[in-house]
Amino acid sequence: MTNMKEQLYAVKQRAQEALDLATTSEELEAVRVRFAGKKGELTALLSQMGKLSPEERPVIGQIANEVRGFIDAGIRAKKAVLEQAELNRRLEKESLDVTLPGKARTVGKQHPLNKVLDEVKDAFISMGFSIASGPEVEYDYYNFEALNIPKDHPARDTQDTFYFSPEMLLRTQTSSVQVRVMEKTQPPIRVISPGRVFRIDEVDATHSPIFHQIEGLVVDKGITMAHLKGSLELICKKLFGPETKTRIRPDFFPFTEPSAEISISCFKCGGEGCKFCKNEGWIEIGGAGMVNPKVLAHCGIDPEVYSGFAFGMGLERMVMGRYGVDDIRMFYENDVRFLNMF
Ligand code: DAH
Secondary structure, three states: HHHHHHHHHHHHHHHHHHHHHOOOOHHHHHHHHHHOOOOHHHHHHHOOOHHHHOOOOHHHHHHHHHHHHHHHHHHHHHHHHHHHHHHHHHHHHOOOOOOOOOOOOOOOOOOOHHHHHHHHHHHHHHHOOOOOOOOOEHHHHHHOOOOOOOOOOHHHOOOOOOOOOOEEEOOOOEEEHHHEEEEEEEEOEEEEEEEEEEEEOOEEOOOOEEEEEEEEEEEOOOOOOHHHHHHHHHHHHHHHHHOEEEEEEEEEEOOOEEEEEEEEEEEOOOOOOOOOOOOOOEEEEEEEEOOOOOHHHHOOOOOOOOEEEEEEHHHHHHHHHOOOOOOOHHHHHOOOHHHOOO
16 A cells, blocks of 8 residues: 555656646647546556555545646646747737838729710710710621611721621621610700720730720701811810810711811820821821711601711720820720829
């Protein structure tokens, strides 16, 4: 019995030493397994209790309990100490430096195409126009046929078209909306229709297979070329500044007669001639003309009673000119450094 007692106290002593040496949670767990585990030193010793006499058993049992209690309490205490130390270490490592500069939040910007488009819309709305829209996936009929461009018309060659089928295509021009509006509305008509158009084209600094046009249409009694020129002049001065001059020169479009090319004096040099306007002093921004009577008739409007003018302007062109952007690709890349410049 003395032997057993001594061995129990020896276990207690060794446990105390091992506890003192443990410096991490893993080491502490090893101590627990070694002394208080199912195959630990204490269990091994207690398995010999059967050899003791009935009188000895309670005495030794009490000492064994005391040793177990001691080991359990020691482990719990050490565990708390180690956890606190680990927490302190982590807090120290993860400490917050409140003097560091904060993270800047970037604020979104309106895209330059939308910015100018909003101005264009406002300018036309102030002149009594309303906004019309039409589908991007369009019938050949609205994009070509009804605009006096039949199947084998050479004008189709200038607008390389994405076809889905012989009847369906991606619209190559917003002029398609003219037809849709006239079909549904009797004059007076005063609308603009901005939107995306599509043409098969290699991407380079001045070409993109997707770009934007702003279509305009006015139909009423007694509309003449003078109304067209006056409206364009007014709108261009509003958009590009009071100094802006507008030039119209003869051109050809099947849906207008007569037809014109619209140019404005160069934003950069004011008409002197510079690199941007290729020394011409003028920048072409679109086409226009008096609505061809054939088109009016086709849409159910009597050309004997009514006349109209129409125009189509390239939005990218206008924005590039206004801000001196020399590569159309910049508009579609969404580079915030570019967008932040406006
Ligand atoms: N749709 C023509 C184009 O994309 C531009 C145009 C010319 C529109 C004359 C018109 C117009 O409304 O009257 O090239």
